[in-house]
Amino acid sequence: MTERWVLHLVALFVCVGFQGRVGATKELMPVPTDPLCLSPEEASEGEGWLIPVMHPIVVDKSADSKFYGIARTLQDTLYRDLALSGVFYVLKKSLFPSVFMPMLYEEETFDYFGFRDAGAYMVVVVELSGSDARKPSVRTKVFLTEEGTTLKLDGVDGSLDTDKVERFAHGVVNALQKCFTGVYGNFGSRIAFALKRQKKKEIYVLEFGSGSIKQVSSDGELAILPTWVPGGLIAYTGYRRGNPDLYIVDPEKGKETLFSSYQGFNSGVSFDPKGRFAAISLSFDDNPDIYLVDGSGQKILARLTDSRGIDISPCFSPDGEQIAFVSDRLGGPQIFLMDKDGMNQHPLPLPGSYNTSPDFSPDGHLIAYQSRGEDSRFSVWVYDRRNGQARRLSGGHWDDEKPSFSPDGRLIVFTSTRLGRKLLFLMNRDGSYQRPLVMEEGEFSTPSWEKFFGISQR
Numbered sequence: 001m002t003e004r005w006v007l008h009l010v011a012l013f014v015c016v017g018f019q020g021r022v023g024a025t026k027e028l029m030p031v032p033t034d035p036l037c038l039s040p041e042e043a044s045e046g047e048g049w050l051i052p053v054m055h056p057i058v059v060d061k062s063a064d065s066k067f068y069g070i071a072r073t074l075q076d077t078l079y080r081d082l083a084l085s086g087v088f089y090v091l092k093k094s095l096f097p098s099v100f101m102p103m104l105y106e107e108e109t110f111d112y113f114g115f116r117d118a119g120a121y122m123v124v125v126v127e128l129s130g131s132d133a134r135k136p137s138v139r140t141k142v143f144l145t146e147e148g149t150t151l152k153l154d155g156v157d158g159s160l161d162t163d164k165v166e167r168f169a170h171g172v173v174n175a176l177q178k179c180f181t182g183v184y185g186n187f188g189s190r191i192a193f194a195l196k197r198q199k200k201k202e203i204y205v206l207e208f209g210s211g212s213i214k215q216v217s218s219d220g221e222l223a224i225l226p227t228w229v230p231g232g233l234i235a236y237t238g239y240r241r242g243n244p245d246l247y248i249v250d251p252e253k254g255k256e257t258l259f260s261s262y263q264g265f266n267s268g269v270s271f272d273p274k275g276r277f278a279a280i281s282l283s284f285d286d287n288p289d290i291y292l293v294d295g296s297g298q299k300i301l302a303r304l305t306d307s308r309g310i311d312i313s314p315c316f317s318p319d320g321e322q323i324a325f326v327s328d329r330l331g332g333p334q335i336f337l338m339d340k341d342g343m344n345q346h347p348l349p350l351p352g353s354y355n356t357s358p359d360f361s362p363d364g365h366l367i368a369y370q371s372r373g374e375d376s377r378f379s380v381w382v383y384d385r386r387n388g389q390a391r392r393l394s395g396g397h398w399d400d401e402k403p404s405f406s407p408d409g410r411l412i413v414f415t416s417t418r419l420g421r422k423l424l425f426l427m428n429r430d431g432s433y434q435r436p437l438v439m440e441e442g443e444f445s446t447p448s449w450e451k452f453f454g455i456s457q458r
Contacts, residue, residue: 051180052088052089052091053088058071059127067133075126080209081173084187084208086411091120122142124142130159142176153176183409188208190449191447192216193206196442200221222239223237224237227271229271232252237267246267274320279291279314279325280314288311288312289305303342307327309328310333312327317360318363350381355370356371357370365384366383366409369403377396379395394431398418413437413447415444416436
């Protein structure tokens with residue numbers, strides 16, 4: 001399938017570019033099972049291509065159109081997820097084959113040639129039927145136009161609760177991405193960020209694939225620098241007590257606890273993948289250094305750095321064996337790497353004199369970061385640890401800052417001022433397909449994407 005798929009894409013268009021919460025409803029759990037699905041090794045051969053899919057089709061087969069609203073929500077969510085995935089390219093509805101008829105959804109009668117000529121490699125069709133307006137029966141089909149067959153997915157046919165329509169759509173697209181890339185998609189994962197509104201800055205959460213945001217902190221003064229704690233909690237720096245202290249909040253229940261309130265600066269926390277330890281920046285002697293504390297934050301286990309410079313922004317690697325951090329011990333702020341016990345501290349060979357905000361990709365191969373250029377503008381870069389090369393992913397007459405990898409490592413969320421104010425943006429990890437993620441009012445900063453290091457998403 002790999003060679004035919006890549007050749008088909010070439011012929012169609014030029015390339016443009018700690019807990020598993022990902023899933024659909026309890027009753028329906030989409031899972032790719034087709035032998036046509038690619039292994040991660042096969043999928044890597046086509047990386048960089050966007051797979052062209054037709055605008056998803058959702059049909060209300062009830063006699064009285066009782067599922068019209070559900071069908072519209074499901075279709076809109078499938079379209080949004082496919083477009084956001086960084087894997088698929090959704091074609092316009094106007095490209096539907098002129099002879100296409102809604103009743104021809106069976107494998108034997110489907111217009112494979114018509115959709116292929118329209119430029120689509122894949123067509124997703126969902127049918128809703130039944131007599132219970134609150135729980136329609138769902139039948140899902142994925143047509144592959146080149147092979148002239150359907151793609152087999154388990155968990156996509158059955159009864160669908162009307163309050164779980166979006167989760168079902170997320171699950172379908174996650175399963176499709178798993179089939180074509182070898183890794184489940186990001187829908188259902190969460191992004192934490194700071195948002196300034198009416199002179200107050202609090203921590204908010206956005207579920208990827210949803211257009212709504214939710215405030216989760218209640219600092220009342222200043223809440224900044226959110227990061228995820230294994231288990232689905234969020235740590236952030238708050239100033240409610242007049243000092244930069246670290247708090248942990250449950251984004252679902254809203255319960256907050258004080259994590260670290262040592263004298264002076266408490267900030268920049270990063271947990272190891274199992275949540276046993278945390279690296280934080282503390283400033284007992286007015287000079288911030290990085291310390292290792294236990295998972296409760298109440299016991300200091302070791303001082304990891306002790307330089308004349310400022311050492312901040314620790315970030316654990318996915319395997320928990322190394323920590324990236326920022327230090328100005330050599331002059332300007334640069335990204336360093338050290339073992340988890342503080343040994344072997346060394347700067348990364350990065351271009352530029354001002355590099356900060358490191359974030360590991362889930363496989364540990366890449367480190368995304370922000371760099372300030374000679375024009376004093378920030379841009380997003382990525383450093384490849386396998387070949388020692390750094391590459392610029394974004395930039396212009398604006399600021400692009402604070403990159404954070406998605407759970408599958410294919411996407412990067414960051415902030416950008418290119419539209420006149422600081423907003424959340426999304427791009428593929430090669431820098432392609434940069435687009436705004438959410439357009440809510442306010443100034444967005446320091447996004448952090450929930451990771452699932454070492455824990456299965458299913």
